Amino acid sequence: xxxxxxxxxxxxxxxxxxxxxxxxxxxxxxxxxxxxxxxxxxxxxxxxxxxxxxxxxxxxxxxxxxxxxxxxxxxxxxxxxxxxxxxxxxxxxxxxxxxxxxxxxxxxxxxxxxxxxxxxxxxxxxxxxxxxxxxxxxxxxxxxxxxxxxxxxxxxxxxxxxxxxxxxxxx
Numbered sequence: 001x002x003x004x005x006x007x008x009x010x011x012x013x014x015x016x017x018x019x020x021x022x023x024x025x026x027x028x029x030x031x032x033x034x035x036x037x038x039x040x041x042x043x044x045x046x047x048x049x050x051x052x053x054x055x056x057x058x059x060x061x062x063x064x065x066x067x068x069x070x071x072x073x074x075x076x077x078x079x080x081x082x083x084x085x086x087x088x089x090x091x092x093x094x095x096x097x098x099x100x101x102x103x104x105x106x107x108x109x110x111x112x113x114x115x116x117x118x119x120x121x122x123x124x125x126x127x128x129x130x131x132x133x134x135x136x137x138x139x140x141x142x143x144x145x146x147x148x149x150x151x152x153x154x155x156x157x158x159x160x161x162x163x164x165x166x167x168x169x170x171x
Contacts, residue, residue: 007055008020008051008054008055008088008089008092009021009088010084010087010088010091011084012081012084012085015064015081015151015152015154015155015158016029016062016063016064016155017062017063017064017065017080017081017084017091018060018061018062018063019050019051019054019060019061019062019063019088019091019092020054020057020059020060020061021057021060022060023057024054024057024058024059024060025057025058025059026053026058026059026060027059027060027061027062028050028059028060028061028062028170028171029062029064029170029171030042030061030062030063030064030168030169030170030171031064031066031155031159031164031167031168031169031170031171032063032064032065032066032167032168032169033065033066033067033068033069033073033077033167034065034072034073034076034077034080034098034099034102035069035070035072035073035076035102035103035105035108036068036069036073036105036167036168037105038166038167038168039099039167039168040099040100040102042168043099043100044099044100047096051092063080064155064159065077065080065081065152065155066152066155066156066159066164066167067152067153067155067156068156068159068165068166068167069105069108070105070108070109070114071108071109071110071111071114072102072103072107072108072109072113072114072117073108073152074149074152074153075114075118076098076102076117076118077148077151077152077155078148078149078151078152079094079098079118079121079148080094080095080098081148081151081152082140082148083126086129086135086140090125090126090129093125093129094121094125094126097121097124097125098117098121102117103117126140
């Protein structure tokens, strides 16, 4: 999927990012950590099928990022929340790159590695999208700097309260 042709509806409410419409026949909720190798495997195996089913109107996917593991978990999860208002195409493009081509769990607390990956996502995917669509770069930076980290922390706390202590957790 590319940014230009995404017809998938996306919304963010209370720390949950929903892809697909309310009229879908099935809803899947997935709690995940952006730096979890098991989550990475789950997304590699299933994301394309989820997207196909969402586009067909069959599935509503509720994604709930948490930060069980590393700094990378917090940074990329926060980035995902900042991307939701820009549409599913951009969101999924960044998500795929961050999950499929992200940094290894062992480097997830290396602030230089995390900053480099976030910078790469911004330079290669987000900035071109914003420029192509005539959107100001500083508006995105403000969204990133807002309370995005608090949403990840809140999701992590909610997960523990619900007894979720491993991811991916699928409901």
